[in-house]
Amino acid sequence: MSSHLPTRREALKAAAAAGITVAMSRLPQLAAAPATPAPAPTRPAAPQSFAAKASMIGMPISIAPLARQDLDALFDDMRQRAGVTALFPFAYTHEPHRCGVPPAAGFHGGNYGIPHLQYYHDTPLTYADMRAPEFGDVDVLARVIPAARKHGIATFAFILEDNVRPAAVPHWEALYTVDHHGRRSDRQPGGPCHNNPYYQAFTLGLVEDYARSYELGGIMWGSERQSGLLNALNLSQSNGVDPGRTTCFCEFCQKKGRDLGIDVERARQGFGEIEKFVQASRAGERPRDGYFTATWRLLLAYPEVLAWANLWVSSRHALQAAIYRKVKSVNPALQVGWHVWHNLSFSPFQRAEEDFAGMTAYADFLRPALYNNVAGSRFVSFVDGARHSVFGDLPPDATLEVLYQQLNYHAEAPHAHLAATGLSADYIERETRRAVDGVGGTATQIWPGIDIDVPVAAGASHCTPEGVQAAVNAVFRGGAQGIILSRNYTEMKPENLAAAGAALRELGVIPR
Numbered sequence: 001m002s003s004h005l006p007t008r009r010e011a012l013k014a015a016a017a018a019g020i021t022v023a024m025s026r027l028p029q030l031a032a033a034p035a036t037p038a039p040a041p042t043r044p045a046a047p048q049s050f051a052a053k054a055s056m057i058g059m060p061i062s063i064a065p066l067a068r069q070d071l072d073a074l075f076d077d078m079r080q081r082a083g084v085t086a087l088f089p090f091a092y093t094h095e096p097h098r099c100g101v102p103p104a105a106g107f108h109g110g111n112y113g114i115p116h117l118q119y120y121h122d123t124p125l126t127y128a129d130m131r132a133p134e135f136g137d138v139d140v141l142a143r144v145i146p147a148a149r150k151h152g153i154a155t156f157a158f159i160l161e162d163n164v165r166p167a168a169v170p171h172w173e174a175l176y177t178v179d180h181h182g183r184r185s186d187r188q189p190g191g192p193c194h195n196n197p198y199y200q201a202f203t204l205g206l207v208e209d210y211a212r213s214y215e216l217g218g219i220m221w222g223s224e225r226q227s228g229l230l231n232a233l234n235l236s237q238s239n240g241v242d243p244g245r246t247t248c249f250c251e252f253c254q255k256k257g258r259d260l261g262i263d264v265e266r267a268r269q270g271f272g273e274i275e276k277f278v279q280a281s282r283a284g285e286r287p288r289d290g291y292f293t294a295t296w297r298l299l300l301a302y303p304e305v306l307a308w309a310n311l312w313v314s315s316r317h318a319l320q321a322a323i324y325r326k327v328k329s330v331n332p333a334l335q336v337g338w339h340v341w342h343n344l345s346f347s348p349f350q351r352a353e354e355d356f357a358g359m360t361a362y363a364d365f366l367r368p369a370l371y372n373n374v375a376g377s378r379f380v381s382f383v384d385g386a387r388h389s390v391f392g393d394l395p396p397d398a399t400l401e402v403l404y405q406q407l408n409y410h411a412e413a414p415h416a417h418l419a420a421t422g423l424s425a426d427y428i429e430r431e432t433r434r435a436v437d438g439v440g441g442t443a444t445q446i447w448p449g450i451d452i453d454v455p456v457a458a459g460a461s462h463c464t465p466e467g468v469q470a471a472v473n474a475v476f477r478g479g480a481q482g483i484i485l486s487r488n489y490t491e492m493k494p495e496n497l498a499a500a501g502a503a504l505r506e507l508g509v510i511p512r
């Protein structure tokens with residue numbers, strides 16, 4: 001492998017060659033650069049036929065370095081180490097880690113650009129609620145976008161839906177879900193309700209604001225949640241949530257449910273029965289007829305909970321479609337796509353909820369999170385949770401083996417070693433190919449997110465340069481059109497980011 005790092009001129013040429021097709025077309029430096037073909041393949045093993053199509057090398061990043069640091073040095077580093085062509089700042093968040101600061105009581109967060117109030121209607125949120133105060137008067141998007149462009153980097157606003165209600169912004173409360181006991185949620189698996197008209201108005205206002213006010217390449221939105229039924233059954237990488245706080249029965253969800261012919265009270269009772277079942281399982285009470293039968297019997301008795309799950313899933317997809325239409329109505333050239341929660345890698349149940357084929361009508365791209373190292377401990381957490389409901393009859397090893405078979409993963413680690421080993425590069429390739437096949441025949445592109453130093457507990461699998469190279473190769477062997485180096489630039493060790501760049505050079509995606 002070559003250790004040569006590209007000069008800035010080479011990097012700019014490469015960006016034009018790789019061609020972030022739409023996003024970059026408005027960037028004069030790139031549009032003027034000649035379309036230099038990627039270097040010819042030099043290694044037979046390199047999956048060149050896929051790599052030649054690659055157009056996106058994305059980099060998510062928290063806000064603090066963008067607000068405070070020398071941007072030229074930052075972007076030079078990204079370009080030289082890994083040929084980054086698109087930046088994904090967490091542009092709107094009330095969570096400190098996405099801002100890039102330590103957790104603190106009273107943290108506010110919000111929009112790290114400037115909210116332009118003409119785009120926000122019918123929401124209780126005020127300018128002060130929405131505007132993030134952490135960096136004074138700095139408009140981070142306005143600061144970043146032209147500086148990134150100089151380096152051949154487009155900017156995509158990454159709006160990752162918050163799960164934790166911001167205590168410092170009380171007006172957010174009216175946008176959050178209400179559990180089956182009638183209590184307002186304040187954290188995952190609750191969150192803002194997709195049927196809440198205030199939240200819809202805020203979200204559509206935000207994406208319109210970004211689309212009109214900033215020279216973006218696109219917008220990526222994400223929601224790391226699933227239907228309440230799966231939450232209630234403890235089928236989540238976020239094992240251990242309160243089964244009494246798993247879905248929404250707010251007035252807007254109730255009305256939508258009634259309009260769809262769902263018996264709302266039966267649905268509510270069903271969630272109450274599932275809550276009791278899971279609480280008893282956690283207390284060590286084995287159901288008389290076994291866990292699987294008890295689970296299935298609940299669904300027979302309360303099919304309304306399945307209808308309520310479908311209501312949740314279809315409501316989120318409807319919001320995604322509305323986001324897509326809103327952005328495209330402002331500027332059809334902007335690329336709009338979706339971060340896909342890592343939980344799909346462990347849950348055949350959530351896979352059923354998120355059919356990629358059905359999303360292509362409102363997705364220019366999908367970014368499935370395929371973090372293979374941290375996947376180990378997250379999968380263990382999923383297995384442990386699932387054994388409090390549908391998999392309670394099986395020991396952990398058998399549960400994991402069943403899930404491997406259902407998910408089509410081969411030769412992965414047994415339960416006892418999984419956290420320390422992580423999943424293999426083969427998992428990344430299989431999940432990438434599944435996504436590519438899912439959107440097959442459409443214009444939707446697949447840009448998997450790969451694991452570069454996603455934080456893990458002590459003793460869990462850690463990234464290595466060799467592992468990162470294998471992950472990059474797996475993505476392109478799986479047929480992806482791009483890659484998102486994940487999950488946050490500030491977490492990445494320089495040698496591991498450079499390893500991603502080395503693999504991209506070997507593949508011919510960026511120049512040697």
Ligand SMILES: [Zn+2]
Nearest residue numbers: 193248250253
């Ligand atoms: Zn609701």
